Amino acid sequence: MKISGRIWKFGDNIDTDAIIPARYLNIWEPQGLAAHCMEDADPGFMKKMRPGDILVGGENFGCGSSREHAPIAIKAAGIACVVAKNFARIFYRNAFNMGLPIFESPELWGRVENGAEIEVDADAGLIRIVGVAADPLKIPPFPPFMQQLIAAGGLMNHIAKGRAK
Amino acid sequence: MTMTITEKILARHADLDLVRPGMLINARVDIALGNDITAPIAIDVFRKAGAKKVFDRDRIVLVPDHFAPNKDIESAEQCKIMRDFAHEHQISHYFEVGEAGVEHALLPEKGIVGPGDLVVGADSHTCTYGALGAFATGVGSTDLAAAMLTGELWFKVPETMKFVYHGKLRPWVGGKDLILHTIGRIGVDGALYRTMEFTGEAIRELPMSDRLTMANMAIEAGGKNGIFIPDAITEAYVRGRAERPYEFYSSDSDAAYHSVIEIDVGKIEPQVSFPHLPSNARGISQVGDVRIDQSIIGSCTNGRIEDLRVAASILKGRHAARGMRLIILPATPTVYRQAMHEGLFDIFLDAGAVISLPTCGPCLGGYMGILAKGERSVATTNRNFAGRMGHPGSEVYLAGPAVAAATAVAGRLAGPDQL
Missing domain, CATH: 3.30.499.10 (Aconitase, domain 3)
Known part of the structure; x- marks a missing residue:
């Protein structure tokens, strides 16, 4: 999997209330949630972003609520992937379970400015910053089980495959 | 081989003699919980996967509590999705308005969760039930769909941080003050991916309601679960309440911890x-x-x-x-x-x-x-x-x-x- 796109940079502890405020949790359809993606972190975000863009976060991205509405809103908004220093654990689970690509890179956040273009090569485990000559940043490989989840296209497909055997 | 209480509960539910932090396991779930916000997505995922039947109608709990009694039309539609699903699958623990309350207060009170259980809930504050000596953790809606279908879920065995609370509480200081102080010390990601095990002489005297408050906020430090070693206070709380047999687990005295944090509660004010x-x-x-x-x-x-x-x-x-x-x-x-x-x-x-x-x-x-x-x-x-x-x-x-x-x-x- 290779993903390239323009980044939107956010800080540490971007919580699920910032990603999708609870006042919109009376919505559960993906497109309805996407309309409010990142609204309380950056109110104009959905007007500025283009499908294929990438979110870059600091530490503990997605902390707070267990709401899967958060990765659903991000994915339905057309965000190609999220790269953060690290992720809150329920957000991390949810992303793999429902098929939003996420990557951990402790280094990227400090190396890029908002609006930069990056290329994520998931198979090679590398992130390149477009127009920067430095060596690509390494991203640690996912554990084998998480790779199976990704390959299956999420948890329910993974379970279905297991049951079909 | 020694284990913590969390490791023992996970090992038992995965039919393993031993688990170690970092292991990925598949474990049986005693109770799977959803609410009017998270269940509609889980139900959609469940149906789209072609699932026809839940694994056990007595092990699924659905509580309309977030936006119920319905606050608006959209909330009413979400509650209806959950209510219709509960009726279709004859979910025994579905609570209508009038019976329902805030889920994490309701489940312990009704004895639906108990010591030694493995509980998952599509709500981050599911970690509350650790107060009873259960392994309880928040998950997403897809996780809930998988648990409702199979009765199992994947887990990464967490490392455990041991918090030892010494001394006597000052007036007007309770579980909330202890946990806010603790989160203040370690930060909102201070226990990320890890277990918070609450111990010490101040904890042994702490009433169940305060323990529930502390376990409830383990997630606010990034924790996977918070847990207390069950004791006489636990027994007094669950006796006559638990609707299933329960089991007390404890940590081995020489169990391995990620870290040990000592806190003098006598220095903590409200x-x-x-x-x-x-x-x-x-x-x-x-x-x-x-x-x-x-x-x-x-x-x-x-x-x-x-x-x-x-x-x-x-x-x-x-x-x-x-x-x-x-x-x-x-x-x-x-x-x-x-x-x-x-x-x-x-x-x-x-x-x-x-x-x-x-x-x-x-x-x-x-x-x-x-x-x-x-x-x-x-x-x-x-x-x-x-x-x-x-x-x-x-x-x-x-x-x-x-x-x-x-x-x-x-x-x-x-x-x-x-x-």
């Missing part, structure tokens, strides 16, 4: 966590002069009868400050009735409070106490992220019921001793 992170905790003597518009007493963190008694002991014979909105939400119908019978409602009404219905409502900015731009609420809830209780420009100050009640009277952040 705490307030300032906007916009639960880790911005400070003692009541350090809060300065902060005018407050609203006081919320309730939630899965502090909506039990013991919390209402603390609030009533301060509000008795007093009145909320002019302009203060004091809103009290008993967390379950049983708590509601008990508070009424004990005369707490008269105390609250005389103090100028409004007594709300059992709902999560204002905690997550749903309804029943939403803040306008620039307004401030003290709240016994668990999160104070920007916009959590309403307008993104409003502020939430987290505290226990004593500080929330005293603040309602004073009109500004205050502890009971400052009245």
Whole structure:
């Protein structure tokens, strides 16, 4: 999997209330949630972003609520992937379970400015910053089980495959 | 080979003799929980996967509590999706309005969760049940769909951080103050992916309601679960309540921990966590002069009868400050009735409070106490992220019921001793 796109940079502890405020949790359809993606972190975000863009976060991205509405809103908004220093654990689970690509890179956040273009090569485990000559940043490989989840296209497909055997 | 209580419960549910931190396991789930916000997505995922039947209709719990009684048409539709699913699959633990309360107060009270259980809930505060000596953790809606279908789920065995609380509690200090102080020390990601095991002589004397408050907020330090070693207080709480056999586990004396953190509770005064992170905790003597518009007493963190008694002991014979909105939400119908019978409602009404219905409502900015731009609420809830209780420009100050009640009277952040 290779993903390239323009980044939107956010800080540490971007919580699920910032990603999708609870006042919109009376919505559960993906497109309805996407309309409010990142609204309380950056109110104009959905007007500025283009499908294929990438979110870059600091530490503990997605902390707070267990709401899967958060990765659903991000994915339905057309965000190609999220790269953060690290992720809150329920957000991390949810992303793999429902098929939003996420990557951990402790280094990227400090190396890029908002609006930069990056290329994520998931198979090679590398992130390149477009127009920067430095060596690509390494991203640690996912554990084998998480790779199976990704390959299956999420948890329910993974379970279905297991049951079909 | 030695293990912690968390490792033992996970090993048992995975049919393994031994687990170690970092292992990925598939484990049986005793109870899978959803609410009116998270269950509709889980039900959609369940149906789209072609699933026809739940693994066990007695092991799934569905509680309309977040935006119920229905706050608007969209919420009504979501509750209906869950209600229809519950009827279709004859879910035995579905609670209609009138029976329902805030889920994490309701499940322990009804004995649906017990010591030694492995519980998953599509709600981050599912970690509350660790107070009973269960492994309980919040998951997403797809996880809930998988658990409803298979009765199993994947877990990464967490490392455990041991918190040892020494000494005697000061007056007006309870479980909320201990956990806010703890999160203040380690930060909102201080226990990321890890277990918080609460131990020490101060914990051994701590009532169950305070333990539930502490375990409830393990997630606010990033924790996977919070857990207490069950003891005589646990036994007294679950006896006659538990609807299934339960089992007490404990950590081996030489079990391996990620770290051990010692805390002298005698140095902890009533705490307030300032906007916009639960880790911005400070003692009541350090809060300065902060005018407050609203006081919320309730939630899965502090909506039990013991919390209402603390609030009533301060509000008795007093009145909320002019302009203060004091809103009290008993967390379950049983708590509601008990508070009424004990005369707490008269105390609250005389103090100028409004007594709300059992709902999560204002905690997550749903309804029943939403803040306008620039307004401030003290709240016994668990999160104070920007916009959590309403307008993104409003502020939430987290505290226990004593500080929330005293603040309602004073009109500004205050502890009971400052009245």
